[in-house]
Amino acid sequence: MTSSIDAAAPSRRTRARRVKLPPAWAIAVSLLFALLCVVNLLPVIWGILTSLKSQEDLFRYPPTLLDFTPTLENYERVITSGFLGTLQVTILYACGTVLATLALALPAAYAFDRFEFPLRSTLLLLVVASIPLSLGAAALLIPNYIFFTRLGLTNAWFTLPLIYTANQLPMAIWIVKGTLETIPRELDEAALIDGSDHFGILWRIILPLSRPALGAAGVLAFVGSWNEFVVSSVMVDNPALRPVQPAIYNFIGYFGREWGPLTAAAMMGIVPILLIFILLGRQIVSGLTRGSVKG
Numbered sequence: 001m002t003s004s005i006d007a008a009a010p011s012r013r014t015r016a017r018r019v020k021l022p023p024a025w026a027i028a029v030s031l032l033f034a035l036l037c038v039v040n041l042l043p044v045i046w047g048i049l050t051s052l053k054s055q056e057d058l059f060r061y062p063p064t065l066l067d068f069t070p071t072l073e074n075y076e077r078v079i080t081s082g083f084l085g086t087l088q089v090t091i092l093y094a095c096g097t098v099l100a101t102l103a104l105a106l107p108a109a110y111a112f113d114r115f116e117f118p119l120r121s122t123l124l125l126l127v128v129a130s131i132p133l134s135l136g137a138a139a140l141l142i143p144n145y146i147f148f149t150r151l152g153l154t155n156a157w158f159t160l161p162l163i164y165t166a167n168q169l170p171m172a173i174w175i176v177k178g179t180l181e182t183i184p185r186e187l188d189e190a191a192l193i194d195g196s197d198h199f200g201i202l203w204r205i206i207l208p209l210s211r212p213a214l215g216a217a218g219v220l221a222f223v224g225s226w227n228e229f230v231v232s233s234v235m236v237d238n239p240a241l242r243p244v245q246p247a248i249y250n251f252i253g254y255f256g257r258e259w260g261p262l263t264a265a266a267m268m269g270i271v272p273i274l275l276i277f278i279l280l281g282r283q284i285v286s287g288l289t290r291g292s293v294k295g
Contacts, residue, residue: 044270051075051264058259074260075268082239083247083265090226090243091272096161097168097225098218104165105172105217106210110202112173113180114188130170138230140167145234155238163235164225172217175287179213180206216287219280223273244269 049065050058057068111117112124133139144163145154153159183206191201207214229245236242248269251262277284 047263047267050259051267053260055260074264077261078264078268081261083268085240086242086244086247087268087272089241093160093164093243094222094225096158097164098221100161100165101168101172101221102214102218104169105176106207106214107202108169108173109176109180110198110206113177114185114198127170127173131174133167133170141231141234144231148235154235155241157241159235160232160241160243161225163231164221164228168217168221168224172221175217175220176210176213179210179287183209212283212287214287215280215283216285219276219284222276226273 051074052070052072053068054071054073057064060068112120112127148154148156148159187205188201191205196204226243227245228243229249232243233246233249236246248262248265251258251265
């Protein structure tokens with residue numbers, strides 16, 4: 001069975017043809033991508049430099065970009081404010097969301113792809129229609145707030161992961177289902193003949209072959225829960241349970257913005273996301289594009 005799985009996986013890999021552009025178009029495309037990189041990197045560079053400036057350098061006139069003495073006092077202030085604990089809480093929220101999302105998305109995608117049951121098309125349509133709602137979680141903020149408030153769960157540790165999982169689940173199901181469509185059903189039939197049940201098929205065949213899609217869905221769920229701001233700001237008012245994004249916003253005071261600590265906290269908050277995309281960038285692309293290639 002293992003050899004059949006290994007033999008089936010490479011057969012579905014197709015190498016995309018590279019389109020050779022004329023020299024003028026190639027230069028124009030390269031310049032466009034270079035411009036986009038500069039536009040996207042400028043805020044990050046500005047944030048790093050600002051986080052390393054003292055209060056005197058921040059409000060110096062005329063302002064300077066590089067002519068200043070770097071200091072870590074803003075990072076020290078952020079750390080002493082308890083921001084490291086906030087990072088730990090947010091990591092727990094994000095990891096819990098990823099685990100719950102993948103644990104529900106894989107069997108759901110398997111059921112949609114492999115079985116015929118009443119209302120299958122209707123339920124699948126609801127999943128697809130829920131994807132825009134998951135991208136804009138604030139649309140469901142009021143009903144979620146009323147529901148969890150009546151249950152007295154607005155400050156429970158599992159409230160945010162539960163909401164995040166519900167928001168990320170439709171997209172995860174859709175990504176995983178696209179990959180399952182490329183896995184030959186003959187593997188399922190061979191496993192059934194060998195005496196396996198559907199749980200065994202899901203665990204021994206579907207899970208190994210769908211790891212790229214699960215990785216992509218997991219990364220998207222992690223990033224989505226990490227970057228969420230509106231729901232966490234409303235549903236949680238306990239400082240010990242507050243995630244990163246509302247905690248960064250706290251550095252905007254009543255009498256103005258504390259740019260040094262604000263940018264230092266923001267830089268610390270984006271480090272996990274940058275590491276994920278640097279280390280798992282190729283897996284994300286593979287998981288998102290694998291289901292679009294059949295054969």
